[in-house]
Amino acid sequence: MSTDETPAGEETLRRAAVMWAFVIRDQAQRLTDSVDEFNAAALDGSQAGNRFVPWNVTWKVGADAYFFLSAAAQLRKCVSKLDGDGLPESPDDRMIHLLRNFHEHWEDPTGWSASELRRLIPDAKPGRLAFTKHDVWIENVSVNGIVEWASDVENALRSHASRTGATLPNPEG
Template identity: 30%
Template sequence: MAAPYVDDHTLRAHAVVYARRARAQVEAFAEADQRQSTAFMHTKHRESIGTLDPGDATTRFTYGRVWDLGTEHYLAFVLLAQVARAVDRLGLDVPAYPGPLPIKLLRNLDEHWDEIDGSALRALRDLEPTVARGQVWFGGGLVKIGHATTEELLAWLDGVDSIVRAAAERAGKPMPSDDDDVDLSSQ
């Protein structure tokens, strides 16, 4: 027998919290990508003109930048998967996740980094033969996570937030806004 799920109000609360945090994480990923791209271009320029000046810390292409981008990428997948899970459990009519690859498989691919030929990688390769571990797609100046642009992800997250909040209103249990004070008298 499947374990019971939490009540709808708790699911809605998690969907809103995860959508809000996922939005911030997708933005953090895009910012880390921009920093890395800028540093990469500065480094390539310095190499092309033969300068020995390594540049200042903001324009150097370093392992730390690569690691930061990978971490921001992974954390975005974790949060996006939590949003998808809450939305799935609620059964609300929300727009589909914008990428063609299932977010849970993408998250599992990064999460199970130690599995050389794990089930997530095999399942993703059935859908997209070129999928590789730790892959971040770029194109046309847009960062893509799992074949969905950051702009598409942000729009999806905003849509989820709006639809879940409307459902909470209809249920008579509206979700607080970011700026609402926590009522400590009920704690």
């Protein structure tokens, strides 16, 4: 809601969607970097006989995953409110919603999102990630898949803007 308590208009939503698409790409890079740092610390520690990754490295991964999911949820919200624009829907729409809530409300293991998520993934755990050299997954949701969707949304919005003469912010300046 804007400060005058009227719902955000379509142009505001389009600008917000472009911003969140940028944040998703930026946050995905942060998450990938922190996962790489975690993996390197784990390998270094195992070679030194230490089984534990330093807390600050672990915390960074968790925070980056949380902020990535928050950005994805915000873009999901914008896309859902711009239903007349024909924007691509996320292939992981429901999972983004559940995972964002699950990570937000980690302290309540019996809450609605936790219960729904565990119905789909019985052993779901807040903060659990899987990764390879090419992708990171938050439970079964691909970070690269969300980044691709965000880019598709932004491209559709920019195409719409060029057809209508609207302007959208350029994250490069």
